[in-house]
Structures are given as C-alpha cells and as structure tokens.
Amino acid sequence: MNKNVEKVEISGIRKFFNLVNEVDGAISLTLGQPDFNVPESIKAGIVKALEENKTEYTSNAGILPLRERISSYLESLGISFLADEICITIGGSEGLYSVLSALVEPGEKVLIPAIGYPAYENILKIIDSEPVTYNLNEDFTLNIEDIEGKIKKYGIRKIILSYPSNPTGAILSLEDRKKIAELIKKYDIIALTDEIYSSLCYDEYYSIAQVKELKDNIIYIGGFSKMFSMTGLRIGFIGAASKYMKEIMKVHQYNVSCAPSIIQWGIYYGFDLALEDLDRMKKSFVERRDLVYNRLKSMEIEVVKPKGAFYIFPSIKKYNISSKDFCEKLLFEKKLACVPGDAFGVAGDGFFRISYCYSKESLIEALDIIEQFISEI
Numbered sequence: 320m321n322k323n324v325e326k327v328e329i330s331g332i333r334k335f336f337n338l339v340n341e342v343d344g345a346i347s348l349t350l351g352q353p354d355f356n357v358p359e360s361i362k363a364g365i366v367k368a369l370e371e372n373k374t375e376y377t378s379n380a381g382i383l384p385l386r387e388r389i390s391s392y393l394e395s396l397g398i399s400f401l402a403d404e405i406c407i408t409i410g411g412s413e414g415l416y417s418v419l420s421a422l423v424e425p426g427e428k429v430l431i432p433a434i435g436y437p438a439y440e441n442i443l444k445i446i447d448s449e450p451v452t453y454n455l456n457e458d459f460t461l462n463i464e465d466i467e468g469k470i471k472k473y474g475i476r477k478i479i480l481s482y483p484s485n486p487t488g489a490i491l492s493l494e495d496r497k498k499i500a501e502l503i504k505k506y507d508i509i510a511l512t513d514e515i516y517s518s519l520c521y522d523e524y525y526s527i528a529q530v531k532e533l534k535d536n537i538i539y540i541g542g543f544s545k546m547f548s549m550t551g552l553r554i555g556f557i558g559a560a561s562k563y564m565k566e567i568m569k570v571h572q573y574n575v576s577c578a579p580s581i582i583q584w585g586i587y588y589g590f591d592l593a594l595e596d597l598d599r600m601k602k603s604f605v606e607r608r609d610l611v612y613n614r615l616k617s618m619e620i621e622v623v624k625p626k627g628a629f630y631i632f633p634s635i636k637k638y639n640i641s642s643k644d645f646c647e648k649l650l651f652e653k654k655l656a657c658v659p660g661d662a663f664g665v666a667g668d669g670f671f672r673i674s675y676c677y678s679k680e681s682l683i684e685a686l687d688i689i690e691q692f693i694s695e696i
Contacts, residue, residue: 327441331662335646339656346685347656351485351629353548353676355603358596361547364588368581377577379568381407381556385587389541389556392590396517397529398539400558406571407578411515411542411555416442417574418511418538418557421567423448423477430469430478433666434459434632436485436513440664451475452664458623459489459632463498470506477509480527483516486663486672487632488608488625496525503527503536511538515555516628518546518597521605528558535560538567543586545628547593548600552582604629607675607682614686618693629676632660636669638696646671648692655688 328334336349368374380386386402393400408414415438423429425447431439433452440450451473454465461480469475480499482491491499503510512527528539542555557567586593608624611631615622621634635645642659650656660670675682 321445323445323447326444330437330441332437332658335650335656335658335662338647338650342650342654342656345650345654345656346681346688348674348677348681348685349656349658351545351674351676352550353545353600353629354678355548355596355600357549357552358547358589358593360589360592360596361549361585362589365581365585367588368584371584373580373584375580377407377580377583379572379577380405381578382580382583382587385583386556388587388590389558393539393541393558396524396526398526398558399531399534400539404558404561404564406557406559406564406568407583408542408555408557408571409575409578410544410553411513411540412438413553413571413575414540414542414555414557415439415511415513417567417570418540418559419443419448420446420570422509422511422538422563427477428473428475430466430475432479432481432484432664434484434487434660434663434670435479435481437663439479439481439513452666453478454666455487455489459484459487460492461495461499463495463502466499467502470502470508475506475508477511478503480510480512482512482514482526483520483627484630485516485628486630486658486660486667486670487623488628488630489623490520490522490627491525491527493523493525496527496530499527500530500533503533507536509536509538511540513540515540515542516545517541519601519604519629520627521601521608522626535562538563546597547586548596549582552579554578554582554586604676607679610679611673611675611682611686614690618690620693629674631673631675632667632670633673634670638693640696642668642671645696648696649689653688653692655685655692
C-alpha cells in the first residue's frame, strides 16, 4: 500500500457516525446534513435536463451557463472570478483535493487551522506534504501572531482559511480580514479559502477573496451541498486566477473528467428560485442555533455563539474528561451521538460538536439528555 495512505484514518466524523448503528434508538447530531429537501426548482431542473438528454460529458470545467451564474453570484458578494476562472467540481471535497494536489509540493509545509475540517490534514498527508497547525483564539478567530510566527519559522508559502468554520461556527471579521490580507501581501502567500458554508453566515459576511488586489494570491472553494441542502448530489466549485486554474484543471480532469451533467444543469435552471429556499433555511438555522446556544448557557456549559454554518462547539474541559470518552459515554449510556472535538485536530480535545441542522424536536430531546448527562459526570 501507499505509505502515505496508511498514515491516514477515516474521518473521525464518519467514524463516530458509524458507531451510531451499534446503538438502537440513538439520536444522531453528527453529520452536517440539513433536514431540508432539495429546492423544488433544482429538482425540476434536473428532470428537465434528463428530458432534454443532457447526459453527455460536459467540458472539464463544467457547463458555461452555470459558471457564468456562479461568477455573477460571487460578484454580488464582492468576489470577482470570471466564468473561465471557475471550475465545477464533485463537491467541495474534490475541489480541495484538486487544488492541494496541483499547488503543494511533496514535503512542503502548509498552514492549516488547529481546529478544522479533517480533510485538510489528511489530504496533505496523502500527497506527501506536511500540515502545520496555526492556533485560534478562544473565540475561534484567527490568531494572527501565531500565524505570522509560523510563516517566519517554517518559510510557509501556503495557508488554508476556513470561514464560516466547521466545527466552530466562527466567521471571519473585517478586522481579521485586514490583518490576514496584510500577512498575505507581506509574505506573498497563497491562501486557499474554504467557504462551503459562506451562504450560511448570520452576521456580516467577510472573505479574504473580497480583497481585489490579492486575487493572484487567493483560491476559493465553494459549493451547493449546504447552500441548497443537496449533499448527496455533489456539486462544488473552484475560483482561481488562470495561472492556477490551468494546473488545477489537469488534476481535476484526470481525477473525475467533469461533474455530473444533469446536476450542473439542474442547479443552473433552478438557481434563482432556490435562493428563496436558502433564505428560509437560514432563518430556521438561526432559530435552532439560538435554541441550542441558550440552552447550553443555561446549563453553565462554556460555549461560543456560532455566527455561521450549523455547528456549535461547546467546551467540556471543566469536566476533566476527554472528548472521546465524553462522546462515547453519551452515546452508549444515553443514546445520543455528537462528534468528539479531537476529530477536528488535537486542539479540539476538550470540546464536542453538535450539528444543529436537525429538527427542533430532536434538538430539544438531545439537550435534555446532555443536561442529565453532565449532572452525572
């Protein structure tokens, strides 16, 4: 076997989700799977594409009408990528893999958040590169001093940013956008900004990709899994200047050829009406966030209020129990599944992740269980 692959384990998120099958009647708040259906306009668009026999290969980059629509959507957010600077991918995950494979040299060190989506670390290991973590502040915002220190110490040329964040729900502030932009300019760094949750930002949305003069230093990853509640349909996209895109496209081409044609067309046909569904989802997620946050605070659990995505990341450090033990006991003794914080990096130990994209009824029942559980430990 490839020795690099042997270094990698399956995602701690999936590992814990799989444990749920061993516990009859368990409530699961593990996956980031919104409990909304795919918007009707996109369903109708997929059917229309089938009826029009749009089942052939598309260009490697994806259909031009969808890339143009994504370009105009990003422009409305203050982000400028032309249609020719956009590639449609099989979900954000393939986008991450294609970008990192194209940009990162074997043995190269890349900065990733100390608490973050586990794919960052493991893709870098698979491609024989070295992840170096940067610390976050107590509210999960960027620790700019630590980032600059590690840039200088290791000669870092590439960094991954992830806002809104999985698992913390933190977002990028205007102040932090200015500070990280200064570092990118000062050290001429390439920043890969993973914004799969950008449409689920509950405060003012800021992105490093909005800084126009940094366009040649930014690669943007986005997608529709969370935006339109279509996780299994696997459509994401990359935005990058042409000098990067032509190299990224080589990896994308030999990996997948193109994203599924009928799903691309379905999103294109249904995009505008689906934005109305997105607004309804966001309102519901804000209500659920407030429900979970206020209840955890009433239990005197230390927790930072999320400002994006649909995750909350409470601290259990005061209970002197590891994340793994906490979540295993919670599952096997109380039949509630949440994800241990160390699934998102060593710095995540002492936390656990609740996904609040489930029904209010499930959340209320789960919170009752958590309250009873912590009273016993």
